[in-house]
Structure formats: structure tokens, C-alpha cells
Amino acid sequence: MKILVPIKRVPDYDTRIRVKPDGSGIVTEGVKFSMNPFDAIAVEEAIRIKERLPGAEITALSIGTEESVETLRVALAMGADRAIRVAIDADMDSLAIAKVLAAVYHREKPHMVLMGKQAIDDDSNQAGQMLAGLLGVPQATFVSKIEMGQDGATALCSRETDAGIEKVQVRMPAVITTDLRLNEPRYVSLPGIMKAKKKPVEELTPSALSVDCVSRTRVLSMEAPARRKAGLRVKSLDELIDRLKTEAKVL
Amino acid sequence: MRKTLVLIEHTQGQLRQTSLHALGAASELAAVEGGTTEALVMGHGVGAVVDALRSLGCARIWAVDHPQLADLTADRCADVIAQTVKATEPSFVLAAASTFSKDLLPRAAALLDAGMISDVVGLKKEGDETVFKRVQFAGNVISTVQLSGALKFLTIRPSAFPMANRNATQSEVQDFPWQPAANVTWTQVVSREERVEGRPDATEARIVVSGGRAFKNSEDFERVVGGLADALGAAVGSSRALVDAGITPNSLQIGQTGKVVAPELYIALGISGAIQHMAGMKDSKVIVAVNKDPDAPVFEAADYGLVADVYETIPEWTRRIKGS
Numbered sequence: 001m002k003i004l005v006p007i008k009r010v011p012d013y014d015t016r017i018r019v020k021p022d023g024s025g026i027v028t029e030g031v032k033f034s035m036n037p038f039d040a041i042a043v044e045e046a047i048r049i050k051e052r053l054p055g056a057e058i059t060a061l062s063i064g065t066e067e068s069v070e071t072l073r074v075a076l077a078m079g080a081d082r083a084i085r086v087a088i089d090a091d092m093d094s095l096a097i098a099k100v101l102a103a104v105y106h107r108e109k110p111h112m113v114l115m116g117k118q119a120i121d122d123d124s125n126q127a128g129q130m131l132a133g134l135l136g137v138p139q140a141t142f143v144s145k146i147e148m149g150q151d152g153a154t155a156l157c158s159r160e161t162d163a164g165i166e167k168v169q170v171r172m173p174a175v176i177t178t179d180l181r182l183n184e185p186r187y188v189s190l191p192g193i194m195k196a197k198k199k200p201v202e203e204l205t206p207s208a209l210s211v212d213c214v215s216r217t218r219v220l221s222m223e224a225p226a227r228r229k230a231g232l233r234v235k236s237l238d239e240l241i242d243r244l245k246t247e248a249k250v251l
Numbered sequence: 252m253r254k255t256l257v258l259i260e261h262t263q264g265q266l267r268q269t270s271l272h273a274l275g276a277a278s279e280l281a282a283v284e285g286g287t288t289e290a291l292v293m294g295h296g297v298g299a300v301v302d303a304l305r306s307l308g309c310a311r312i313w314a315v316d317h318p319q320l321a322d323l324t325a326d327r328c329a330d331v332i333a334q335t336v337k338a339t340e341p342s343f344v345l346a347a348a349s350t351f352s353k354d355l356l357p358r359a360a361a362l363l364d365a366g367m368i369s370d371v372v373g374l375k376k377e378g379d380e381t382v383f384k385r386v387q388f389a390g391n392v393i394s395t396v397q398l399s400g401a402l403k404f405l406t407i408r409p410s411a412f413p414m415a416n417r418n419a420t421q422s423e424v425q426d427f428p429w430q431p432a433a434n435v436t437w438t439q440v441v442s443r444e445e446r447v448e449g450r451p452d453a454t455e456a457r458i459v460v461s462g463g464r465a466f467k468n469s470e471d472f473e474r475v476v477g478g479l480a481d482a483l484g485a486a487v488g489s490s491r492a493l494v495d496a497g498i499t500p501n502s503l504q505i506g507q508t509g510k511v512v513a514p515e516l517y518i519a520l521g522i523s524g525a526i527q528h529m530a531g532m533k534d535s536k537v538i539v540a541v542n543k544d545p546d547a548p549v550f551e552a553a554d555y556g557l558v559a560d561v562y563e564t565i566p567e568w569t570r571r572i573k574g575s
């Protein structure tokens with residue numbers, strides 16, 4: 001069983017994001033970058049599947065700059081077996097990413113693609129669904145539980161929807177995208193980091209994969225949203241109710 | 252002529268109010284781009300939804316009523332959308348952002364090799380082109396984005412666009428003959444939780460009462476948060492912390508990765524105000540925060556802040572409403 005796990009390097013969820021004064025992007029100096037949290041959950045889930053189905057092979061895949069190799073090393077230290085970086089310097093939209101992922105998929109022929117539901121920088125929530133569409137394979141998105149069938153040919157996935165939990169049965173190969181409650185990713189251990197150094201990281205290019213990776217979307221400018229002003233501290237419940245009625249007129 | 256195809260969402264035979272905002276966004280798009288709006292309704296037994304749509308200003312309503320669409324899985328729906336788009340050639344496909352549309356629209360876009368922008372909160376003409384404003388980085392950035400190609404996919408934030416107006420003209424309804432491909436094994440839905448009736452959905456309510464980690468168990472949450480919500484006729488919401496702890500169901504989560512709401516009044520009870528939570532509620536008209544920590548970040552965005560223990564204050568509030 002081969003599992004392909006696409007991961008993206010993004011500004012850490014815990015850093016403060018500031019827009020550059022000229023609106024050309026966000027300030028990156030001094031910003032810590034990490035693996036997209038949803039992708040870390042995907043790596044963790046792949047490792048847990050492998051723990052139950054020995055012989056499984058986990059390939060982490062990142063599309064991006066040289067620095068995305070650091071993020072791949074984290075996946076290797078967690079327990080992925082090998083890594084692929086597709087070298088790209090420009091920002092790409094989810095459709096272009098999905099096309100590159102599809103090209104790697106055809107080369108690797110995995111049984112399952114496990115990936116994040118959303119990258120927390122662009123917050124697009126598209127690439128997994130697009131990949132499944134391009135490949136014509138089933139998808140289960142926003143998944144908070146995966147129960148693999150006996151033979152690994154199917155998976156029963158619990159999806160987090162606006163209404164609650166929906167369980168779907170998907171046949172492999174399929175694309176599964178992770179939600180936050182699927183698992184708690186492990187921390188990398190020192191032995192893990194040592195082992196990761198010896199694991200292979202293959203470098204590919206879009207032209208070697210003969211894939212068109214032109215983005216349809218282009219960010220023209222960025223701005224910070226209007227900040228809400230801190231309002232009033234009320235002293236009591238009475239004052240709160242009174243102000244909501246007479247001042248804000250919402251009650 | 253330019254056309255926008257709006258994907259209509261419904262639950263349990265009812266048109267979702269968020270789709271009215273999608274139709275409202277389509278009218279804004281028509282105001283800058285010219286052209287008309289058509290609606291697409293998919294499902295099995297969609298008559299009531301189609302009826303509810305008739306006087307909302309669509310030039311045409313496409314109804315795709317098929318037994319195989321009893322379960323609206325992404326693979327089926329994307330196939331329907333691809334066939335409808337090929338037959339009717341719209342320039343835009345648009346839907347309200349929800350887990351339903353997020354699941355299937357990107358898949359349909361990929362089938363048609365179209366680009367897509369998620370979470371649009373505004374649009375305007377710049378030169379000859381329409382550009383879109385969207386939210387990213389957990390609400391920390393509003394970007395202006397250009398989308399190229401003859402066909403464009405969009406999801407919109409319902410809170411950012413008005414609902415479509417009812418008018419006198421009746422839309423033309425036309426059945427679309429979906430031809431499901433032979434020998435496909437569609438994804439099988441094994442079970443589904445439906446939203447329990449009784450309380451409004453947080454994305455559609457005028458008031459949302461939301462609870463955070465201050466609440467130690469579901470009974471307390473239900474009594475204190477649910478109690479106030481019911482007294483106010485409000486929806487309930489919660490932070491991720493409570494969903495993770497199994498105290499509230501995932502359908503209540505508000506935030507970057509949960510629901511995005513913008514009610515007239517948002518009442519945050521025992522919620523610290525993490526950026527990921529604020530991303531889902533900071534466009535509310537009036538925000539009230541009750542927290543026992545005077546330094547909680549949530550106060551920085553609250554119109555009215557009360558430093559108090561939610562276990563003491565909130566039941567008292569509920570009692571007063573009931574007493575009056």
C-alpha cells in the first residue's frame with residue numbers, strides 16, 4: 001500500500017501576519033514557517049495506517065522553493081519513508097497545484113492520497129477536491145475519522161459537515177482530506193530527525209513531469225482588514241442589557 | 252450574453268437562506284458584468300425548493316431531479332455541474348461558501364479546467380475586468396484577486412452580500428436531463444446526521460450565543476449557553492476547544508476552519524478570542540464578550556465587554572428575559 005501525502009510550507013499558525021505597507025504581500029522577515037497543520041495531520045494519519053498495515057510506504061510531496069525541503073524533513077522525521085520536492089518558485093493556485101499533484105500521482109501510482117483540507121495561508125480549500133476531479137477518483141473531504149477496510153481496498157470516512165457528521169464509504173484509490181479532529185500529530189523525536197537525514201529526497205521539475213502549472217488566479221494586492229475598535233467595558237449585567245437595548249438596539 | 256449559474260443548496264427539502272445571498276451576489280456580479288442569473292437545483296424530489304426560488308429574479312431555474320441524486324456526493328454533483336455547464340455555457344458558477352459547496356465546486360471546476368476563488372467578500376470593476384476581494388490568512392488579509400479564463404468558479408461569504416429581492420416575475424423552470432455515466436461506482440453515503448430542528452443555524456440567525464472552554468461539560472453548555480440562546484431565540488455556536496473536548500458537536504464550530512457568521516449580535520461566553528475563532532465572527536454587527544479574564548484578547552474586538560463569571564452572570568440574564 002502506497003500513500004502519497006502532499007504537504008505545504010506555510011507561515012506558522014501562531015505567528016502574527018502583517019501586510020507589507022505597499023500591499024504587495026505579507027511580511028515574511030522574522031516569520032516562522034511550518035508544515036500546514038492539516039498536512040501534519042495527514043502525515044500522522046498515514047503513519048498510523050502504516051502501523052496497522054506494515055509494508056505500507058509513505059511518500060511526502062511538496063511543491064515549492066528550496067525551503068520546502070525543510071518541511072519535507074519534518075515529515076520524514078515524523079515517519080514518512082521518502083520525499084519528493086517539485087521545484088517551483090512562483091505562487092501557484094490550487095488548480096495548478098492539483099495538476100502537479102496529478103502528474104506525480106500518475107508517476108507514483110499510490111493507493112491513497114491523504115492531504116490537508118486547506119492551506120492556512122491561502123485558505124482556499126480546493127486542491128484535494130480538484131485532484132480527485134482530475135484523476136476521476138472518489139473523494140472524502142474534511143475527514144475526522146478513517147476506518148480502513150480489511151483488505152485496504154475501501155475506507156469508511158467520517159466527514160465534518162455543516163450539519164454534523166456524514167459517513168461515506170470510498171473505494172481506493174481515493175483522495176482523502178483531513179480535518180482537525182482526525183488526530184493529534186506527534187512531535188518529531190531526536191532519533192526521528194537522525195533517521196530522516198538518511199531518507200531520500202527526490203527533486204523534480206514541472207517540465208520533467210510535463211505539466212502545465214499556470215495559475216488562473218492572480219493576487220493583485222493585499223490589505224489588512226479594518227480592525228474592530230475595542231468598545232466599552234460595562235460594569236454590570238444591568239448596564240449590558242440596557243446598552244444592548246437602547247444604544248445598540250439589538251435586543 | 253454573460254450568464255452566472257448559481258448552485259442552490261437545500262437541506263431536508265428546504266431552500267437554504269445562504270443561497271439567497273448567493274443569488275444576491277450574482278445580481279451584484281450582473282450589475283458590473285452585465286448578463287443574467289440562472290439557478291441550478293440538484294437532488295431527488297426538489298419541487299418545493301424550485302417553487303421557493305421562482306420569484307427571486309433568476310432568468311431560468313435548471314432542475315436536475317434524479318433518484319441517483321438522493322445523496323448529493325461530490326462525485327455525482329460535480330458530474331451534474333460539468334454537464335450543465337457544457338450545455339448552458341455560463342461565464343461564472345457561483346455558490347455560497349459551505350461544506351457542501353466547498354466539497355463539490357472545486358471538483359467540478361477541475362473537470363472543466365476552470366480556476367476558482369473561495370470566500371469572496373466583494374467584487375468591483377477595475378478597467379475592463381472584474382476583480383474580487385477575498386479573505387485569507389485566518390482573516391488577517393483581504394486580497395484583491397484577478398481570475399482568468401472563459402469560465403470562472405466562485406464561492407461567496409453569505410454575510411458579505413445581501414439576499415436576492417423577491418419580485419413579481421416568475422422564473423422559467425426547465426428540467427435538465429442529467430446523463431449519469433454508466434459503470435461508475437458513486438461514493439456511498441453510509442449515514443448522515445441531520446441538523447436537529449428547533450434552533451436556527453448559526454449562519455442564518457440574527458443572534459448567535461457562543462460558548463468556549465469556560466464550559467466544563469455538555470450539560471453546563473446546554474443549560475447556560477443553550478438556555479440564553481433559547482430565551483433570545485438565537486442560534487448556538489462554540490469554539491474549537493469545546494468541539495475537540497467532545498462537549499459540542501462539530502457543526503457548532505465557529506472560526507477559520509468552522510462556520511463563518513456575521514449576525515447582528517454575537518455573544519461570546521468564556522471564549523478567549525484566538526485569531527482562528529475571531530476569523531469566523533469578527534464581521535458581526537455587535538459583539539458582546541463575557542469573560543472572567545480582563546486581559547482576554549476577545550475584549551479587543553468586543554463592542555461591549557463584561558468581566559464576569561459566565562456560570563453566575565448568564566443564568567441570571569436568562570432568568571431576567573424569562574421573567575420579563
Ligand SMILES: Cc1cc2nc3c(=O)[nH]c(=O)nc-3n(C[C@H](O)[C@H](O)[C@H](O)COP(=O)(O)OP(=O)(O)OC[C@H]3O[C@@H](n4cnc5c(N)ncnc54)[C@H](O)[C@@H]3O)c2cc1C
Nearest residue numbers: 463464465490491492506507508509521523528543544561
Ligand atoms: C489550524 C487551526 C485552526 C483553528 N480553527 C479554529 C476555529 O475554526 N475555531 C476556533 O474557535 N478555534 C480554532 N482553532 C483553535 C484556536 O487557536 C483556540 O485554541 C480556540 O479558539 C480556543 O478556544 P476557547 O477560547 O474556547 O478556549 P481558551 O483559549 O482556553 O479560552 C477560554 C476562556 O474562557 C475564560 N473563562 C474560563 N472560565 C470562565 C468562567 N467561569 N467565566 C468566564 N470566563 C471564563 C478564560 O478566561 C479564557 O479566556 C484553530 C487552531 C488551529 C491551529
Ligand SMILES: Nc1ncnc2c1ncn2[C@@H]1O[C@H](COP(=O)(O)O)[C@@H](O)[C@H]1O
Nearest residue numbers: 006007063115116118119124125126127
Ligand atoms: N505547494 C504545495 N505542495 C504540496 N501540497 C500542497 C501545496 N499546496 C497545497 N497543497 C495541498 O493541498 C491542500 C489544500 O490546499 P489549498 O487548496 O491551497 O487550501 C493542502 O492542505 C496540501 O495538502
